[in-house]
Amino acid sequence: MFNKVLVANRGEIAVRIIRACRELGIETVAVFSEADRNALHVRYADEAYLLGPAPSRESYLRADKIFEVAKKSGANAIHPGYGFLAEREDFAAKCADLGITFIGPKPSSIAAMGDKAEARATVIKAGIPVVPGTEAVGNMTNDDLLQIAPTIGFPLLIKATAGGGGKGMREVKSLEEMPTLLASARREAESSFGDGNVYLEKLIEGARHIEFQIMADSFGNVIHLGERECSIQRRHQKLLEESPSSFLDEDLREKMGTIAVKSAQAVDYVNAGTIEFLVDKERNFYFLEMNTRLQVEHPITEMVTGVDIVAEQLRIARGRQLSYTQDQIKFNGHAIECRINAEDPFNGFMPSTGQITHSILPTGPGVRIDTGVYPGFEITPFYDPMIAKLIVWGETRGQAILRMRRALEEYRIVGVRTNIPFHQTLMDSHRFMGGQFDTRFVEERFSMDDAIESRATNAEIAAILATLVAHHQSELSAQRVRRNERDTSNWKWVGRWERMHR
Numbered sequence: 001m002f003n004k005v006l007v008a009n010r011g012e013i014a015v016r017i018i019r020a021c022r023e024l025g026i027e028t029v030a031v032f033s034e035a036d037r038n039a040l041h042v043r044y045a046d047e048a049y050l051l052g053p054a055p056s057r058e059s060y061l062r063a064d065k066i067f068e069v070a071k072k073s074g075a076n077a078i079h080p081g082y083g084f085l086a087e088r089e090d091f092a093a094k095c096a097d098l099g100i101t102f103i104g105p106k107p108s109s110i111a112a113m114g115d116k117a118e119a120r121a122t123v124i125k126a127g128i129p130v131v132p133g134t135e136a137v138g139n140m141t142n143d144d145l146l147q148i149a150p151t152i153g154f155p156l157l158i159k160a161t162a163g164g165g166g167k168g169m170r171e172v173k174s175l176e177e178m179p180t181l182l183a184s185a186r187r188e189a190e191s192s193f194g195d196g197n198v199y200l201e202k203l204i205e206g207a208r209h210i211e212f213q214i215m216a217d218s219f220g221n222v223i224h225l226g227e228r229e230c231s232i233q234r235r236h237q238k239l240l241e242e243s244p245s246s247f248l249d250e251d252l253r254e255k256m257g258t259i260a261v262k263s264a265q266a267v268d269y270v271n272a273g274t275i276e277f278l279v280d281k282e283r284n285f286y287f288l289e290m291n292t293r294l295q296v297e298h299p300i301t302e303m304v305t306g307v308d309i310v311a312e313q314l315r316i317a318r319g320r321q322l323s324y325t326q327d328q329i330k331f332n333g334h335a336i337e338c339r340i341n342a343e344d345p346f347n348g349f350m351p352s353t354g355q356i357t358h359s360i361l362p363t364g365p366g367v368r369i370d371t372g373v374y375p376g377f378e379i380t381p382f383y384d385p386m387i388a389k390l391i392v393w394g395e396t397r398g399q400a401i402l403r404m405r406r407a408l409e410e411y412r413i414v415g416v417r418t419n420i421p422f423h424q425t426l427m428d429s430h431r432f433m434g435g436q437f438d439t440r441f442v443e444e445r446f447s448m449d450d451a452i453e454s455r456a457t458n459a460e461i462a463a464i465l466a467t468l469v470a471h472h473q474s475e476l477s478a479q480r481v482r483r484n485e486r487d488t489s490n491w492k493w494v495g496r497w498e499r500m501h502r
Contacts, residue, residue, distance in 0.1 A: 001318055002077035002101045003027060006070050007041065009081030010060060011372035012389060013294070014041035017079050020310040029073045031066060033059035035380045040372045047073050054382045060084045061194050063091050070100055077101035077317065083384070086293040087114040087162060088194070103317040105271050105292045112267040113290035116161045117199040123287045126266040128259055131278055131286045133201035142182050145200055149175060155203040157236075158182060160189035160196075166237035167192040171203060204278050204286070206438050208247050209233065211276040211291075212260035213301045213309070215324075216269045217316045223326045224257045225301050225309075230276075232426070234349065234442045239419070240426065241297040242336045243304050246397060246435035247279065256285055263290060272298075272313050278439075296339070296389070299370060303335035303393040334397040336404050338423045340371075340388040340411070342379045345422040345448055353379050356387075358414035362407035366393040366400075379416050387418070401427055422448065 005021050006029040007014045018028045018041060030045035035054035042048040049069040051059040059065075061084055070078060078100055080086035089110040095102040104110075113119040117138075120130050133156070134140065134148055149156060149172070158181055160168025168189030170181040182198065190196035213225040229245035230238050248256070260275035274295045276288040298309045312323060343349045359375050371388035373379070379387065392407055394400030405427045408420055425448055426432050431441070 004029060004073065004075045005077045005079055005103070005314075006031065006066065006073065006075035007045065007079050007081065008060070008066050008085055009079075009083070010036050010039060010041060010383065011386070012370045013081040013296070013372075014039075015044055015372050016370055017081060017310055018044045020308065020314060024311060024314060026314065029069065029075045031060070031069055033382075035378070035382050038377065040374055040377070049073065054380065056084065056382065057191070057194070063088070063094065067094065067098060067100075070098075075100070077103055079103040079313070080293065082291075082293050082296060083192070087291070089114060101317050103271070103313055105269055105273060109267045109269050110292045113269070113273070114162065114292045115197075116159060116289045117197075118161075119290050120199075120287075122266060123263055126262065128263060128266075128287045129285070131201050131204060131288060134199045139197050140199065142179065145182060145198070146175065146178060149178060149200060152200055152202050155205075157201045157203050158185040158198050159201055160185065160193060160198055162189065162193040162195035162197065166233070166235060168196075168198060169236045171236075204280055205440070206281050207231075207278040208245070209238075209276065209288070209439050210245050210248065210256070210279055210285075211274045211295070212257055213295070213298065214260055214264045214269065214273045214275055215307075215309070215312060215316075215322055216264055216271065216273070217322045218270050218319065219321050221322045221325070222261050222264050222269065223322060223324060223329060224260050224275075225305050225307055225329055226331055227253060227256065228295075228297055228300060230297065231437055231439050232432075232442060233439050236439075238297065238339065239341075239442065240336065240338050240423065241300055242334065242397070242400070243300040244331060244334065252279075252283055252285075259285075259287070263287065271316050272309055296386075297337050299368060299389060299391045300335035300337045303368070303391060304331050304333055305329055306332070333393055333395045334400040335391060335393045336400045338390045338404065338408070339386050339419075340390055340413075340423075341385040341419045342387050342416045343385050343419055344417040345419045347417075349419065349422075351381060351385050352417040353381050354416045355379070356413060356415040358412065360410065360412035362390065362410035364407070364410075366403050367407050368392070387413075387416075390423075398433075401433060 004027040007017045021028045028045040030041050030048040031051050032042050033051055033054050051065050078095055085091045089107045092102045092110055093107040112122045155173050158170040168185050170185045172178050172181050185198050186196040209230045210227050212227050216222040227245050228241050228243045230241050232240040263275050272294055274291040277285045278288050279285045302309055342352045344352055355378050356373055356375055361369050368391040373387045392400055392403040394403050408424050431437055
């Protein structure tokens with residue numbers, strides 16, 4: 001049993017975990033880099049300790065420093081959040097060696113599923129269909145991968161074996177461009193996860209990306225909390241998620257949910273995890289990977305099921321059984337999450353840095369926002385550009401879309417550019433509203449032209465109004481007011497007249 005949790009992460013997820021701990025009466029310890037000295041999670045935690053300079057390799061990826069802080073603060077549990085050290089088997093194993101509770105799966109499960117190549121091999125043995133790709137496990141050289149690639153066929157994907165979130169992923173269309181892409185994928189994977197190993201996977205065109213949320217305890221109970229539609233992506237980075245998926249029917253949902261549970265049981269999984277699938281146009285589904293951690297998009301599952309996933313993680317780590325059985329999980333309504341990123345959708349989604357000078361958060365029925373920033377906070381180039389997650393719930397998908405439109409309209413962030421206009425344009429897209437999209441939708445069949453045209457129109461209107469205001473002010477300054485014929489004001493004349501006639 002633990003009573004103090006060190007949150008080995010930053011940003012909105014660190015704030016989310018701290019809030020869950022506070023509700024359960026658990027003390028929290030935050031860690032931060034020089035760039036995050038004034039971050040919100042530092043303010044919210046009961047204690048906070050500096051890790052080191054801004055680059056993640058010198059701060060949030062320094063397991064040795066995190067363990068030093070745990071010892072110094074007396075924290076007897078660590079929650080890794082997502083990214084950084086969340087899917088590192090050696091980190092989870094070291095926690096066990098030091099007598100610290102790791103709020104996540106067993107090291108053996110991370111080894112089996114956290115390494116994507118190892119995960120493929122594991123589920124193949126369990127008879128679960130996978131996307132065609134490399135079958136070998138362990139580190140593979142560039143020469144090995146170049147030799148195997150033609151047998152898989154192009155186009156294909158280079159993917160990092162450690163971590164996720166689109167980091168260390170490259171699309172390859174020919175063998176000639178593959179060496180350069182391999183090198184850049186390895187560099188990004190090494191920078192993001194401290195592990196530059198990669199594997200290959202066939203690119204299934206026209207596919208949907210659908211994942212199932214898994215919860216499991218140490219008593220052998222495994223359940224799923226339904227699916228999330230994650231097909232709205234750009235360069236393999238998710239931008240919007242929704243639950244449930246409009247593409248699945250009840251029969252397919254039950255089959256995929258059963259396979260997801262079976263995948264978790266195959267590695268004796270404990271705590272929260274996600275089984276990701278690709279579903280082709282004919283509704284054939286393939287195991288893609290398992291994320292052995294909390295997902296960025298977990299709030300939409302919480303909205304439709306009423307399950308507090310982070311609180312459930314903490315309870316499971318304390319040795320308790322799951323609070324729910326599969327038949328107790330009921331799905332209510334529809335939820336959508338938009339990732340609000342500090343990037344300019346009108347300029348190729350280039351990252352935007354600077355200080356947030358003003359922020360107005362949307363509120364109202366069915367609206368939730370998870371964020372780790374505030375007015376005065378500095379957005380730096382060192383970390384992921386996501387600054388908030390805007391989540392809405394509606395009784396139907398149509399109502400959720402309407403509510404998201406309203407929430408996006410209310411949301412104001414000044415100081416950095418954000419992708420809010422992208423989400424607004426997406427909410428007005430007929431293809432999106434009709435559920436006619438796949439993982440390539442944003443890159444191939446979606447355009448910001450309407451938003452750009454609207455932006456140009458608004459700029460023209462603003463210019464006309466500014467001209468009218470300037471003209472009005474110049475007209476006022478040109479008016480000449482004649483001096484009163486008397487030497488003083490009429491009020492003084494009336495006062496003198498009244499005194500004279502008393």
